[in-house]
Amino acid sequence: MKKHLLFLGPPGAGKGTQASVISEENCYLHLSTGELLRQEVEMKTSLGLQVKEVINSGKLVDDELVLAIVKKNLTSNKNGWILDGYPRNVSQANSLNLVLRELNQPLEVVFYLNLDEEILIERLLNRGRKDDNEKTIRTRLKIYDEITKPLINYYQNQNILEYIDGDRDLKIISDNIRQKIGL
Ligand code: AMP
Numbered sequence: 075m076k077k078h079l080l081f082l083g084p085p086g087a088g089k090g091t092q093a094s095v096i097s098e099e100n101c102y103l104h105l106s107t108g109e110l111l112r113q114e115v116e117m118k119t120s121l122g123l124q125v126k127e128v129i130n131s132g133k134l135v136d137d138e139l140v141l142a143i144v145k146k147n148l149t150s151n152k153n154g155w156i157l158d159g160y161p162r163n164v165s166q167a168n169s170l171n172l173v174l175r176e177l178n179q180p181l182e183v184v185f186y187l188n189l190d191e192e193i194l195i196e197r198l199l200n201r202g203r204k205d206d207n208e209k210t211i212r213t214r215l216k217i218y219d220e221i222t223k224p225l226i227n228y229y230q231n232q233n234i235l236e237y238i239d240g241d242r243d244l245k246i247i248s249d250n251i252r253q254k255i256g257l
Contacts, residue, residue, distance in 0.1 A: 075152025
């Protein structure tokens with residue numbers, strides 16, 4: 075059974091939802107950098123104050139800051155872990171490789187969840203998060219296209235990419251994922 079997983083895909087594709095379902099039922103650690111960053115903003119920590127504007131604009135937070143968060147949280151969870159929203163660019167993916175080598179826990183599957191852009195926008199507008207207004211959504215989708223999308227090829231070249239059609243019922247998607255990790 076595969077237990078070191080990554081969810082890749084545009085904002086609104088359902089990465090967080092699926093990562094929650096799969097991590098809860100297997101007691102995997104669910105590491106969402108977006109969620110951790112939002113908590114810092116909420117708690118008004120110095121890191122939170124530092125990243126608040128960037129998050130609300132839809133741009134990416136500095137690589138070093140995010141890497142520090144990942145290192146702090148990605149401990150050697152025995153059961154496994156799911157990365158959600160990290161890495162977001164090739165430099166982060168290279169850093170992640172190094173961290174995982176140190177932990178001796180190689181990434182086993184990268185699930186690429188995808189959806190049409192129109193559906194994504196509609197979903198994000200309905201989600202109602204603070205960084206889900208129209209302007210921010212456009213910025214986030216553009217950054218995804220330009221900066222994060224190359225990771226699809228990056229992981230395809232490592233032969234660990236699995237495509238998941240995100241335009242289906244939640245339960246069907248979860249079943250699809252379970253099957254691919256050998257549950
Ligand atoms: P998410 O919840 O994954 O959509 O992330 C929300 C916001 O947090 C993003 O729009 C970025 O501003 C920031 N963020 C989350 N993960 C990362 C990351 N890996 N690198 C840089 N910024 C990130």
